[in-house]
Amino acid sequence: MLGYEEIKGQLHTKWAARNLVYKDVTGSTNDDAKALGEEGAPHGTLVVADVQNKGRGTRGRSWENPKGTNIAMSLLIRPDAPPDKISMLTLVMGLSVAEGIDSAVGKNVTSIKWPNDVVINSKKICGILTELHMNPDNTIGDVVIGVGINVKLKDIPESIKDIAGSILSETGKDIDRSFVVASCMKAFEENYEKYIKTYDLALLKEQYEKRLINIGKEVRILDPKGEYEAVAEGITPNGALIVRTKDGTIKEVNAGEVSVRGLYTYA
Ligand code: ATP
Numbered sequence: 001m002l003g004y005e006e007i008k009g010q011l012h013t014k015w016a017a018r019n020l021v022y023k024d025v026t027g028s029t030n031d032d033a034k035a036l037g038e039e040g041a042p043h044g045t046l047v048v049a050d051v052q053n054k055g056r057g058t059r060g061r062s063w064e065n066p067k068g069t070n071i072a073m074s075l076l077i078r079p080d081a082p083p084d085k086i087s088m089l090t091l092v093m094g095l096s097v098a099e100g101i102d103s104a105v106g107k108n109v110t111s112i113k114w115p116n117d118v119v120i121n122s123k124k125i126c127g128i129l130t131e132l133h134m135n136p137d138n139t140i141g142d143v144v145i146g147v148g149i150n151v152k153l154k155d156i157p158e159s160i161k162d163i164a165g166s167i168l169s170e171t172g173k174d175i176d177r178s179f180v181v182a183s184c185m186k187a188f189e190e191n192y193e194k195y196i197k198t199y200d201l202a203l204l205k206e207q208y209e210k211r212l213i214n215i216g217k218e219v220r221i222l223d224p225k226g227e228y229e230a231v232a233e234g235i236t237p238n239g240a241l242i243v244r245t246k247d248g249t250i251k252e253v254n255a256g257e258v259s260v261r262g263l264y265t266y267a
Contacts, residue, residue: 002178003022012182017182019041033074047073066153077089078142086132087239096187098111123165127148130145200238217231233250
């Protein structure tokens with residue numbers, strides 16, 4: 001069951017989710033975490049909800065979250081990092097959710113589709129939306145990392161049928177959602193400690209690339225300036241995707257404006 005006591009009882013972290021807010025229904029956990037941040041909520045505050053009525057994805061996309069099936073959560077952090085190093089946190093969270101799901105399921109079932117989608121059998125299980133809030137003096141106020149995880153979703157809404165799956169639909173395992181939250185927070189806390197040593201992914205790159213589904217495979221780069229196909233080779237310490245184009249040129253693709261697809265499946 002997803003709930004305050006259930007999460008707290010399974011949480012083995014120093015700071016992540018120690019300040020925990022649970023709601024059955026909310027508009028958007030990212031908006032809730034942002035408001036708490038403005039009120040001075042501490043680093044590591046986590047807002048968790050069963051249902052989100054106004055869940056958002058990147059670039060104004062929507063996020064589906066039917067009752068009783070998924071996890072919507074947003075972690076508020078206060079990194080003492082340069083603002084240009086913040087976008088990498090989205091990869092840190094993607095990696096942490098993948099590791100958290102694997103430890104909750106008890107075996108390695110997840111992969112990562114660059115930059116931060118967690119997939120099982122090429123189906124998208126998790127989406128992440130990171131929002132940076134600046135202070136008026138141009139320092140970082142806080143960062144909110146929103147995470148949607150499909151845990152028990154079975155009747156997949158028509159709009160996402162081709163790309164989406166859940167832990168249950170792809171592994172047959174019915175995992176306790178509170179346990180998944182606690183496992184992901186444990187993994188994030190450990191990975192974040194590595195991130196702040198260098199303010200990049202130098203210490204996480206190997207772990208990340210091991211799970212990267214795109215590596216060595218042809219991908220289609222959906223660049224608004226023109227689509228092309230290339231082979232993915234890995235990531236830079238800053239989290240860009242390194243690709244080799246057909247004429248042998250090596251390029252670095254930055255997350256943000258660009259989407260990546262497998263040639264035959266979503267991932
Ligand atoms: P990409 O760059 O690969 O297109 P994205 O990062 O833009 O993905 P997100 O912002 O992570 O996508 O998520 C929004 C998209 O995810 C929506 O447009 C929809 O297609 C899909 N989606 C919405 N709800 C879910 C869900 N519960 N599970 C899986 N996918 C979903």
